[in-house]
Amino acid sequence: MITSSTNAKVKQVVQWREKARERHRDRVFIAEGFKMFEEAPEEGIQEVYVSSDALAAGKNHAFMREKLERTGYELVSPQVLAKMSDTKTPQGILTVVRQPRYEFSELLKAENPLLVVLESLQDPGNLGTIVRTGEGAGITGVILTAGTVDLFNPKVIRATMGSIYRVPFVCEENTELAVKKLRGHGISVFACHLEGKTYYDNVSFAGPSAFLIGNEGRGLTAASAALADLYLKIPMEGRVESLNASIAAALVMYEAHRQRSIVQ
Numbered sequence: 708m709i710t711s712s713t714n715a716k717v718k719q720v721v722q723w724r725e726k727a728r729e730r731h732r733d734r735v736f737i738a739e740g741f742k743m744f745e746e747a748p749e750e751g752i753q754e755v756y757v758s759s760d761a762l763a764a765g766k767n768h769a770f771m772r773e774k775l776e777r778t779g780y781e782l783v784s785p786q787v788l789a790k791m792s793d794t795k796t797p798q799g800i801l802t803v804v805r806q807p808r809y810e811f812s813e814l815l816k817a818e819n820p821l822l823v824v825l826e827s828l829q830d831p832g833n834l835g836t837i838v839r840t841g842e843g844a845g846i847t848g849v850i851l852t853a854g855t856v857d858l859f860n861p862k863v864i865r866a867t868m869g870s871i872y873r874v875p876f877v878c879e880e881n882t883e884l885a886v887k888k889l890r891g892h893g894i895s896v897f898a899c900h901l902e903g904k905t906y907y908d909n910v911s912f913a914g915p916s917a918f919l920i921g922n923e924g925r926g927l928t929a930a931s932a933a934l935a936d937l938y939l940k941i942p943m944e945g946r947v948e949s950l951n952a953s954i955a956a957a958l959v960m961y962e963a964h965r966q967r968s969i970v971q
Contacts, residue, residue, distance in 0.1 A: 708782045708784060709756075709787055712786075712787055716754075716781065717791055720791045720801065720803065723737055724737050724793050730806070730859050731857075736804055736806055736861075736864055737793070737861050737864065738803075738864055738871075739793065739794055739801050739861070740797075741771065741800055744771075744774070744800050744802045745771065745774070747802050747804050747872060748872060749774070749777060751804050751805045752802060752803070753804065754802070755775065755778050755800070755802050755803070756780065756802075757775070757781070757782060757800045758782075758783055758784065758788040758797075759783075759784065759785065762780075762799075764799070793861040806859060807872075809875045811879070811885075811888065814847065815892045819847075819915055820847050820848070820894055820916070820917070821845060821963055822848050822889070822918070823837060823841055823846055823917070823960065824850045824917055824918065824919050824920065825855050826882045826920070826922065826928065827853070827854030827925070827928075828851075828856060829854075829923055831856050832953070833951065833952045833953040834851075834855065834863045835866020835867045836866050836953040837952070837953050838866075838867045838871060838874050838876075839867050840953065841874055842870040842874050843961075844963065846960060848877070849876040849877075850876070850879055850885050851876060851877070851879070852878075852882040853879075853882070854922070858871070858876060882930075882931040883930055883931055886917075886931065892915075895914060895915065896916075896919060897910065897912075897918050897919065897936060897938075897939050898918075898939065899919065899921075899955045899959060900935070900938040901948070901949060903937075903939045903941075904938065905937060905939060906939075907962055910939065911966065912962065918956065919931065921952070922952075923952050926949075941955060
């Protein structure tokens with residue numbers, strides 16, 4: 708059992724947790740909790756750390772016990788696990804997972820693509836929620852452009868609740884270039900924008916579509932928004948001017964899901 712927080716492996720996990728540069732250099736991310744371990748693809752698991760308390764609880768469940776036996780694990784004291792964890796009340800299991808890799812061309816080859824393009828999104832909870840909601844709505848991928856919070860930030864990973872393992876994504880430095888690629892492959896691009904005149908539920912998303920979602924405070928840059936085929940309007944009552952980015956994204960993604968379900 709690892710009982711010292713100065714252990715080299717413990718210190719490395721803390722570095723991966725705290726620093727995006729370290730995560731991307733070693734191409735890993737940290738996933739905390741039983742659910743994240745259970746859903747992690749075994750071929751992507753690099754290391755597993757389990758506290759003695761959590762091990763006793765996990766071994767009462769056949770699936771957990773069998774998966775731990777297959778992946779192997781390091782036993783750590785509860786105090787050390789707390790040091791490694793990003794949460795205030797850790798569940799006692801932490802998985803180091805290799806970062807998946809996707810190519811832009813893979814997203815373009817999807818049958819009837821439904822994509823979300825995120826520009827300078829800053830809140831980890833928003834990003835993770837969009838990925839999770841997107842899986843539920845049937846999107847085929849997420850495109851993250853420069854200025855967007857690191858997808859492998861521990862808070863983002865927690866908010867995805869496992870969807871990080873299943874939703875394809877790519878990172879593109881330039882939003883305008885990404886949008887031009889989409890339009891060049893016949894994908895209609897829609898911007899959620901305060902200047903929108905057309906209600907989002909009056910537009911067809913049955914064909915290849917992509918939604919542009921901008922920064923929580925500033926929205927989309929003028930240059931990126933100008934490349935959209937259409938600005939979408941979300942109805943607002945009272946004195947509300949705009950919605951949280953993840954809520955706006957959820958509305959349009961699920962409208963696309965509704966329309967495509969009818970078409971099928």
